[in-house]
Amino acid sequence: MNTPHITIIGSALSGNKGAAAMLESAIQTLSERLDNPRFTLFSMYPREDREQNPYENLDIVAADPKQLGVTINTLALVYRLLPPLRPLLRKKSKAIAALTSSQVLLDQGGITFTDGREKFLLYNVASILPALNTGTPVFKCAQAVGPFENPINRRAAKVFLPKARTLVTRGRITHEFAEGLGLTNLFAGADYAFSLEMDGDEAEAVSQHVDLSFFDDERDVVGVCPSVVLQKKVDARGGDYAGQIVSFVEDLRRQGKKVVLIPHSVRTGTEKTHNNDLPLCREIHAQLRIGDDLLFVDRELSSQQLRYLIGRCDLFVASRFHAMVSSLAMAVPTLVIGWSHKYREVLEMFELEEWAFGHDKLTPDYLSERFADLDAQRESVQARLDAHLPEVKARSARQADLIAEIVQGG
Template sequence: MRTAGKVAIIGGSIWGNRGAAAMLETTIAQVRAVRGDVRIAVYTPYPQKDAALAQDDSLEFYDSRPQALVKYFVQALWVWLRRKLGGSPQPQGALGAMDGADALLDVGGITFADGRLIFLPYNILTLWPAMLMGTPVVKLSQAAGSFRNPLIRWAARIFLPRCAQTFARGEKTYAYLRELGLSETQVQPATDAAFLYAPSYCLSHENETALRQVCEKLDQLKAAGAPLVAISPSVLVMEKSGSSKIDYHRVLLGMMEGCGSPQAHFVVFPNASRERSKKSRNNDIIAIERLRAEAELSLPRPLLNRITWMMYDVNTRGIDEIVRRADVLVTSRFHAMVFGLRLCVPTLVIGWGHKYLEAMQRFHLEQYVFDYREARKDLSQVLTEMLTHSREIHEDMLTLVGDVQRSSEVQFAYLRGLLLEPPNHS
């Protein structure tokens, strides 16, 4: 039987992708605002690391790596079969936390989408064990689709209609889900959860002395009148660019070198970081290290002296501190972009796909979105123009951010209703 006051969250982590951390931390804060005594189980690919960073006894951390999800599925299938035959098994551990929850909240950024066939089994296994347990699944704001691939379309048609609610992060995702057959009662549009992030939501303490020193330096530079440009590179875009024979590092360095503001200071920070890990997944530190190495070989010394490199773990509060000080943000990471937009910092995107464009359009910034495959354009000129007009852009963004945040609030209003009146499942 279901017990009240328990929520499971999957699809995010504290360590690694800090965009995922922003979504996870915002969701935890919103859940706690509804029910302060709620027990929260977090399924993460880094359970030990996240538990050590959070140091919060009210949070339970469980493994969400593929091998663990396969184990949960097998266990859930066995429990489901026994219950169908009249038994009443009570699973323990990770599956027990899922079985006893009022809802499983999926905060994954993108699921069931063309071009991501390799992730399809993972997308399914994040949902299926909870569904077998009878736990309502709510997919908080995320991208999905398109569904042209027959396997992805088949799986999406089976699993997405079985979710209690899906929140579409953008007009195209909403259209894809409606075309798939989801009704207006099954899917609602909502902007990304991180638009409601607040620094107080941050669950970890990481490299705070180093961060404070960087912020003090940036404050001194701004007080002296130096424009500040924050740059968030992406190891994923770096790898994609290499496959397309595009020199991503040269694009970024050329932008800095050609910037028409000779006093501009650049701070390069990771939006995904796994300090001391050699693995590139969710680890922009690797991209920054390579960018710095190339900069030291090719950039003049006066420009090098105007670059601050952050090659260590930076949590969501730290990213917020850096971005809010910037006059312009340049990013290839979706959630670094979200931080810039939430803080009304003029933002330039070098990315791919419709997800960036949809978010930037809400702030009248679509002209500052560039596909990395077409980034040979003189971005230094674009950056110079943005610095020149940063105040006007900022003022315009201030008039728009409220509507965007109200859209994000829709998913948590739904969640409040679900938690205050949890469904009576057996």
């Protein structure tokens, strides 16, 4: 057969390290299953992704929303409608060349076709439409979809989701939404980032930027991962998200715990807040008192380095979805403040759904109360993590088998 070639969209190396974890999990697992595969990433941040790309077999193609929605989609439609122009299009367009030489497109959008996120609906469609027009099978990696009560979202989902070769659902709630829509191209999986493996050099790499002796004494270390997405939702209803996190952190420190403040989504060199929690974390840190019981990770780290750092914590409080995935993957008891069913359905796999609550309930008192409960029950939480993690990781890795079967002509 031809050299295995896989095109990927919806993830990145820069910015959101959850997206990086999904991308790198795909590269790792498929490189184990296929003979010298090549990968092409359709990137929203091509310059940053090229600068951070450590993979010789990964090419980066520019695909910001305008390039994807207008240029790539138009060329793919022309490719479908005017066969005589296909050789020219493959020669002139890196995107068309990648799609037409790939055995599959992996859509790694973490949450798509979801009520309340209609402003992203065009992007959800634009991400897979070029592959549909070039005849490239679409594999939607583990993600959340639904609910589908909004007529516009429901109509779009009924048109486009059945066209995917496979849709991997990321939990029970998503699977039920998808079945309720009548979809049959489903596989009940787990987030691809659960398959991410560390290379063993993370401690050395992290130690160049972070004082790891912070973790060496007997005091509990609590990881806190804020999210600008949560900040916008809380502040929009008149709350003060940053102030609430400050209050919570200082309460932990009064209890004798140490706190590490970790941004899990960072874009170096910009103050823009899309996929960038660093400005928010700096705002929070500026309001905290200085002390040897506080560590602030004031920089961009790789997905593996962040996973290693999270794994050094005794307890974790997450607002970023993939920070939660990393803490669960490292078997760290975790409290989650979320905004969608996507958090709860993952925790359900560990019988730990009680440890997630919505941003609408967020107050300093409630957060401290729920954290105290987690602290008191950490042994039973730890036992459930240890019991269920092998099964969850196996469900995550199974999607790599399904992708490899498509690539190999299955």
